Amino acid sequence: MGTVTVNQIEKNVLMLALRAGEIMLMSGSEIYRVEDTVTRICKAYGIPYVEVFATTTGIFISLDSGGEGKPYTIIKRIRKVAIDLDRISLINDFSRKLSDDPVPISEAMSLLEQIAAKEKYTFPLQVLGGALVASFFTLMLGAGYREFLCSLAIGAGVYAFGHLLDSLQFHLFIRNFLACALIAFLAIICSTAGLASHTDAMIIGSLMIFLPGLAFTNAMRDSLSGDLLAGAARAMEAALTAISIASGVGVVIFIWVAAGGVL
Amino acid sequence: MMLFLQFLFAFGATAGFTLIFNIPRRHIFFAGFSGACGWVLFQYLFLTGQSIIISSFLASCLIAALSELFSRVFKEASLIFIIPGILPLVPGAGMYKTMLALLKEDLTATAQIGTETLLMTGAIAVAIIIVSSFVRAVTLLLTSDRLR
Numbered sequence: 001m002g003t004v005t006v007n008q009i010e011k012n013v014l015m016l017a018l019r020a021g022e023i024m025l026m027s028g029s030e031i032y033r034v035e036d037t038v039t040r041i042c043k044a045y046g047i048p049y050v051e052v053f054a055t056t057t058g059i060f061i062s063l064d065s066g067g068e069g070k071p072y073t074i075i076k077r078i079r080k081v082a083i084d085l086d087r088i089s090l091i092n093d094f095s096r097k098l099s100d101d102p103v104p105i106s107e108a109m110s111l112l113e114q115i116a117a118k119e120k121y122t123f124p125l126q127v128l129g130g131a132l133v134a135s136f137f138t139l140m141l142g143a144g145y146r147e148f149l150c151s152l153a154i155g156a157g158v159y160a161f162g163h164l165l166d167s168l169q170f171h172l173f174i175r176n177f178l179a180c181a182l183i184a185f186l187a188i189i190c191s192t193a194g195l196a197s198h199t200d201a202m203i204i205g206s207l208m209i210f211l212p213g214l215a216f217t218n219a220m221r222d223s224l225s226g227d228l229l230a231g232a233a234r235a236m237e238a239a240l241t242a243i244s245i246a247s248g249v250g251v252v253i254f255i256w257v258a259a260g261g262v263l
Numbered sequence: 264m265m266l267f268l269q270f271l272f273a274f275g276a277t278a279g280f281t282l283i284f285n286i287p288r289r290h291i292f293f294a295g296f297s298g299a300c301g302w303v304l305f306q307y308l309f310l311t312g313q314s315i316i317i318s319s320f321l322a323s324c325l326i327a328a329l330s331e332l333f334s335r336v337f338k339e340a341s342l343i344f345i346i347p348g349i350l351p352l353v354p355g356a357g358m359y360k361t362m363l364a365l366l367k368e369d370l371t372a373t374a375q376i377g378t379e380t381l382l383m384t385g386a387i388a389v390a391i392i393i394v395s396s397f398v399r400a401v402t403l404l405l406t407s408d409r410l411r
Contacts, residue, residue: 033340084285089340120285129282136275139268140302141356159283204356208276209283213350216384217342220391246362254366 010047010065012105014072016112017041021052021059022076023116024091027084028214031055032225037095041108044099055230056081056237083214090115123163130159130209138205143198147205150190154206158183162210172237173244176210180248183207188256188263199263203249212241266303273302273351280347290343293333298348301326305352319352319383323390326352331398345391354383 017038024034035052042050042063049064049071057078064071094115098108121129134155135148143151158179165175187202196202215238223231253263277298281291305322309315330344357380364372 029340030342083283085340085343085346086285086287089287089343092340093338121282125282129279132279133276133283134279136272136279137351137355139272140276140351155279200359204359207359208350208353208355211350211353211355213280213346213353214284214342216353216388217346217349217391220388221395224392224396242358246358249359250362250366253363257366 009045009105010063010069010072012109013042013045013047014061014063014074016105016109017050017063018059018061018074018076019109019112019116020091020095021054021061022078023112024088025054025056025059025078026081027087028081028218029088030218030221030225031227031230032222033088033092034059037092040095040099044095044102045105055227056233084120086120087115087118090118126163127156127159130162131156133209134158134202134206136205137208138198138201141198141201141204143196143201143205147196147198147202150187150196151202151205154183154186154190154202155209157186158206159209173240176241176244177248179210180207180245181252184249184252184256188252188261192261207245207249210241210245212238215241266306269306270299270303274299276351277347280350284347286343286347290333290337290339293337294344294347297326297329297333297344298351300329301348302351315379316382316386319354320386320390322352323349323387324394327391327394328398331394341395349387349391352383352387354380357383 020041021034021038024037031054034054038052038054038059038061039050042061047063047065049062049066051062053060059076059078060073062071062073091112094111102108103111120126131152132155135152138147138151161182162175162179165178170178183206184203187199187206190196190202191199215234219231219234219238222228222234257263274295277295278291280298281294286294301322304325305318308318308321313321326348327345330341330348333339333344334341357376361373361377361380364370364376
């Protein structure tokens with residue numbers, strides 16, 4: 001019966017570490033941070049052999065406490081990613097605290113679920129974020145206050161539209177394509193209606209919302225820490241996102257120019 | 264005066280990203296600060312006649328270094344500061360102009376602007392890599408703990 005109890009502890013540690021890794025990957029963490037965190041959690045509970053392999057789309061954990069018990073391996077596929085930098089930092093911190101003071105596993109699990117359930121900024125605040133990004137970038141490109149106000153509205157509208165597409169489970173690239181097409185459309189409407197004149201500045205400012213900053217940064221940091229597979233995958237994601245943004249805007253401008261409009 | 268206004272604008276834009284990426288309220292100021300500093304350095308270098316690529320590179324180095332500093336001071340993941348921080352430098356305008364030149368079937372301009380955009384992106388990437396490997400080396404020298 002002895003081995004059974006030992007294995008039960010191993011299984012619980014495995015589930016705890018897996019959940020932590022899963023939340024981090026779903027929040028858009030770098031790979032080395034996920035692997036470090038998972039290893040740290042397992043070591044905190046005294047498991048001597050831990051191997052973690054994570055990529056952007058999945059995580060594999062294998063652990064063995066030596067002796068009579070069987071080794072455990074688990075695979076988890078990661079499908080949905082929603083950027084949440086706060087959760088990454090919180091779980092990173094959680095694993096550090098755990099290695100200093102390993103609380104009982106059930107308690108650790110409930111702490112982890114608290115982090116997972118932590119409220120993000122409310123939706124109106126996120127929309128405000130989108131509006132701020134769009135409007136201030138428009139100013140940075142040298143436009144005036146009228147373009148600022150137009151971009152404020154475009155940014156808010158487009159962010160909300162992107163969120164709607166997300167909830168309808170559109171793929172990332174299609175979502176960016178459609179949202180950026182909407183940006184170009186609204187910016188052209190604003191300037192044709194005589195509300196503002198710098199169409200370029202409004203379009204560029206608003207499309208900054210959808211730029212793949214996280215994918216790009218993580219591509220670099222992952223490749224640097226030797227996670228070449230994840231690095232290449234993220235670089236690909238960044239490149240495809242950039243293409244989908246450019247083509248979304250491009251299609252609308254193309255139609256507009258073909259229909260005889262002036263930019 | 265113009266640079267000061269640019270500082271405020273970049274601060275606002277970076278603060279907008281902190282809301283989108285769910286960065287805790289207490290760090291909004293510092294994330295905005297590093298983003299704004301980088302953007303002002305970029306503008307300053309560009310206005311004083313440096314090439315746009317060198318300007319991007321040095322500005323990204325500053326942002327990455329500030330982010331690493333803040334991440335250690337506040338004991339948070341450096342992602343929290345670096346991701347909103349570098350976004351103002353990412354050449355969205357270059358991307359847009361490349362696309363526009365391609366639509367006008369002006370392939371010379373497409374190649375010219377496109378290459379410049381790619382090189383700017385590369386400069387940011389190299390800056391991030393250099394700063395974070397430098398910081399990692401220093402951290403390893405000082406402690407046995409890995410990069411936060």
